[in-house]
Amino acid sequence: MTLIRPENPQQARLVRLLRDDGPRSRVELGDILGLSRSTLTTELERLVARGLVETAGLAASRGGRRSSLLRLAGGVRFAGVVIGADRITAAITDGELNVLAETGEPADVRGGPESVIGRAVDLVEKLRAELGIAELTGVGVALPGPVDGDTSIAPAVLPGWQRFPVRDAFATELGCPALVDNDANVLALGEHHAGIGRTFDDFLYLKLGTAIGCGLVLGGTLYRGATSSAGDIAHLPLGEDGPACVCGEVGCLEAYAGDAGLVRAALAAARSGRSPALATRLTAAGTLTVPDVAAAATAGDPAAQALVRDAARRLGQVLVGLISFFNPSIVVIGGAPEGVGHILLSEIRGVVYRRSAPLATGTMPVVLSDLADRAGLVGAARLASEHVFATD
Amino acid sequence: MTLIRPENPQQARLVRLLRDDGPRSRVELGDILGLSRSTLTTELERLVARGLVETAGLAASRGGRRSSLLRLAGGVRFAGVVIGADRITAAITDGELNVLAETGEPADVRGGPESVIGRAVDLVEKLRAELGIAELTGVGVALPGPVDGDTSIAPAVLPGWQRFPVRDAFATELGCPALVDNDANVLALGEHHAGIGRTFDDFLYLKLGTAIGCGLVLGGTLYRGATSSAGDIAHLPLGEDGPACVCGEVGCLEAYAGDAGLVRAALAAARSGRSPALATRLTAAGTLTVPDVAAAATAGDPAAQALVRDAARRLGQVLVGLISFFNPSIVVIGGAPEGVGHILLSEIRGVVYRRSAPLATGTMPVVLSDLADRAGLVGAARLASEHVFATD
Numbered sequence: 015m016t017l018i019r020p021e022n023p024q025q026a027r028l029v030r031l032l033r034d035d036g037p038r039s040r041v042e043l044g045d046i047l048g049l050s051r052s053t054l055t056t057e058l059e060r061l062v063a064r065g066l067v068e069t070a071g072l073a074a075s076r077g078g079r080r081s082s083l084l085r086l087a088g089g090v091r092f093a094g095v096v097i098g099a100d101r102i103t104a105a106i107t108d109g110e111l112n113v114l115a116e117t118g119e120p121a122d123v124r125g126g127p128e129s130v131i132g133r134a135v136d137l138v139e140k141l142r143a144e145l146g147i148a149e150l151t152g153v154g155v156a157l158p159g160p161v162d163g164d165t166s167i168a169p170a171v172l173p174g175w176q177r178f179p180v181r182d183a184f185a186t187e188l189g190c191p192a193l194v195d196n197d198a199n200v201l202a203l204g205e206h207h208a209g210i211g212r213t214f215d216d217f218l219y220l221k222l223g224t225a226i227g228c229g230l231v232l233g234g235t236l237y238r239g240a241t242s243s244a245g246d247i248a249h250l251p252l253g254e255d256g257p258a259c260v261c262g263e264v265g266c267l268e269a270y271a272g273d274a275g276l277v278r279a280a281l282a283a284a285r286s287g288r289s290p291a292l293a294t295r296l297t298a299a300g301t302l303t304v305p306d307v308a309a310a311a312t313a314g315d316p317a318a319q320a321l322v323r324d325a326a327r328r329l330g331q332v333l334v335g336l337i338s339f340f341n342p343s344i345v346v347i348g349g350a351p352e353g354v355g356h357i358l359l360s361e362i363r364g365v366v367y368r369r370s371a372p373l374a375t376g377t378m379p380v381v382l383s384d385l386a387d388r389a390g391l392v393g394a395a396r397l398a399s400e401h402v403f404a405t406d
Numbered sequence: 407m408t409l410i411r412p413e414n415p416q417q418a419r420l421v422r423l424l425r426d427d428g429p430r431s432r433v434e435l436g437d438i439l440g441l442s443r444s445t446l447t448t449e450l451e452r453l454v455a456r457g458l459v460e461t462a463g464l465a466a467s468r469g470g471r472r473s474s475l476l477r478l479a480g481g482v483r484f485a486g487v488v489i490g491a492d493r494i495t496a497a498i499t500d501g502e503l504n505v506l507a508e509t510g511e512p513a514d515v516r517g518g519p520e521s522v523i524g525r526a527v528d529l530v531e532k533l534r535a536e537l538g539i540a541e542l543t544g545v546g547v548a549l550p551g552p553v554d555g556d557t558s559i560a561p562a563v564l565p566g567w568q569r570f571p572v573r574d575a576f577a578t579e580l581g582c583p584a585l586v587d588n589d590a591n592v593l594a595l596g597e598h599h600a601g602i603g604r605t606f607d608d609f610l611y612l613k614l615g616t617a618i619g620c621g622l623v624l625g626g627t628l629y630r631g632a633t634s635s636a637g638d639i640a641h642l643p644l645g646e647d648g649p650a651c652v653c654g655e656v657g658c659l660e661a662y663a664g665d666a667g668l669v670r671a672a673l674a675a676a677r678s679g680r681s682p683a684l685a686t687r688l689t690a691a692g693t694l695t696v697p698d699v700a701a702a703a704t705a706g707d708p709a710a711q712a713l714v715r716d717a718a719r720r721l722g723q724v725l726v727g728l729i730s731f732f733n734p735s736i737v738v739i740g741g742a743p744e745g746v747g748h749i750l751l752s753e754i755r756g757v758v759y760r761r762s763a764p765l766a767t768g769t770m771p772v773v774l775s776d777l778a779d780r781a782g783l784v785g786a787a788r789l790a791s792e793h794v795f796a797t798d
Contacts, residue, residue, distance in 0.1 A: 335639070
């Protein structure tokens with residue numbers, strides 16, 4: 015594979031700026047980065063010669079001669095892969111991380127890494143063929159569990175993923191640099207690139223769903239912690255007792271507010287007669303899902319609404335501590351079940367604003383992500399670009 | 407006042423290295439900072455001419471001509487002031503932040519900023535006269551409450567401190583640059599400079615005592631959060647009910663594990679007859695203090711030991727969340743009552759290791775600070791030096 019990476023820190027700053035801000039004139043690039051005219055000319059020539067940057071027409075006139083715009087070259091193409099608990103999605107982006115094509119299919123992560131990675135690679139290869147791309151610049155992969163550098167450190171519920179060399183597998187199969195990280199971190203990167211997190215340097219991303227997790231952006235970059243496990247809040251104990259969790263403990267946040275916890279509480283509400291709406295759905299389908307709970311709540315079923323509010327209150331309790339401790343500029347919540355985001359949000363806000371330190375929350379917004387699936391795909395491409403567009 | 411600060415980033419890196427590592431030869435300075443011989447010579451000459459750096463004899467021979475050592479000049483003198491709930495301490499340090507002299511006296515912070523700052527200034531002036539120092543390079547001040555940049559944003563329990571311009575007051579009175587921060591942040595800086603935190607880039611400092619707080623060092627620098635309130639964990643709610651807190655809420659961490667909470671629980675134990683040792687002390691003195699609880703626990707009184715363990719368990723519960731979220735390299739605990747540090751520590755460790763994510767805590771030490779009062783004084787001097795030894 016051909017590795018096209020910047021040769022020095024100036025080139026790295028140039029390509030990152032073009033990635034984040036789009037096409038720019040020479041004058042703008044020089045001004046923003048504080049580079050001298052001669053350095054700028056030299057480094058841009060090198061980047062053009064190496065196929066990373068290209069010209070893109072003329073800039074709007076600022077008086078005098080119109081200068082030409084520069085942008086990341088058409089040969090720069092990233093792949094983003096999101097491996098969820100029961101679905102794989104993949105996308106290919108340009109250098110600015112705009113999604114050019116995306117696809118996805120159901121897949122059970124418990125099938126093990128060889129099978130799941132093989133199918134993810136097939137999805138990327140299919141997109142690559144459709145778009146007629148000869149070579150990928152890099153691939154980023156989000157995994158539904160803890161990741162330590164090159165390998166997946168899976169929780170006990172994911173047999174076979176424990177210390178599997180996921181990064182090597184993707185790099186070898188796709189013939190380009192590969193990066194892996196856990197899904198909460200990747201989603202936070204996506205929010206930082208393309209969502210409301212774009213305008214904040216310090217924010218907390220809370221991911222709901224099968225697994226609950228946090229991504230922390232600090233000073234504009236992802237904070238991973240001493241052993242890459244920052245944000246692993248799924249198994250925080252909320253008390254001495256509580257529902258059983260997949261991890262073997264009881265009373266974990268995820269056991270209350272994760273998808274499985276919500277479904278268990280919904281089954282209880284259906285069987286006890288507290289929720290006629292859920293009981294009807296249970297009788298019809300033989301089981302209940304999170305979308306069932308969301309649909310019943312949206313349709314006005316008080317018991318289903320109470321389930322959502324209860325999960326939100328547990329999330330709020332944990333957020334109060336994290337916000338006091340970390341004092342973010344904003345909290346972004348992703349993965350809320352379709353239709354009940356506003357119920358979740360109002361309950362979470364209630365708990366947070368009632369009990370957080372006023373200095374930390376006085377002006378701090380708590381919002382729902384509006385990127386949906388795109389956050390993960392863009393974040394995965396961004397993960398790859400962070401590596402490729404660096405010199406170390 | 408004469409401001410002696412570095413003129414450019416190279417000079418700033420040189421003086422910070424000499425502050426943190428002590429005297430160094432030219433060769434070592436060039437190697438460590440990656441500076442060319444000519445840049446190094448130019449910048450060191452400027453620093454010597456401006457009175458920030460001086461020569462300090464010859465380095466040990468490395469073969470060939472012995473090179474001369476350089477160190478921060480004798481004219482570089484910082485003051486550190488720690489304003490506690492009931493005591494002011496002050497110190498003067500050299501450029502490497504070694505304490506040259508220190509002093510302290512009882513003072514009730516509720517006396518208000520004018521009176522307390524006046525007495526703190528007097529303490530510093532006394533030390534300055536004793537040491538024959540003409541001019542201070544900078545002063546750092548730790549306050550027992552939240553601080554936002556230049557002013558003190560005090561909790562309701564500190565009348566008069568609300569938005570008082572503490573920084574300006576010290577700068578004007580002492581005729582040198584002044585910096586202020588809350589005590590937990592200053593203590594964390596002290597641990598980072600002179601304690602076990604010296605060898606860690608990401609650590610969590612937990613401050614016990616009248617007020618409970620956290621200081622976060624991230625990537626070698628203090629993390630203050632979006633509105634300078636990162637680490638304000640005192641009023642985290644541990645449940646829906648619990649003892650009343652000074653803040654007006656109930657069940658705050660501080661209401662359980664702060665000094666006032668411990669004393670309230672001790673009074674209850676003495677009056678109920680559960681603790682004969684505390685009852686005897688109460689009868690003798692008419693009241694109880696944290697040292698009374700510590701002495702009774704150290705002497706083997708089971709009820710007093712249980713009080714300490716109960717406070718520790720509450721602290722541990724909060725730490726579990728913070729550790730999962732932040733994934734620090736180490737947790738340092740300061741301000742533990744004399745004699746009961748080991749009881750506190752073993753209970754906190756028990757809770758943390760039992761319920762934290764294994765990835766975050768597998769190798770993470772939880773230790774007691776061994777700097778005692780020095781952490782605050784050195785941290786305050788360090789705070790001042792961070793500002794003076796920078797170019798922005």
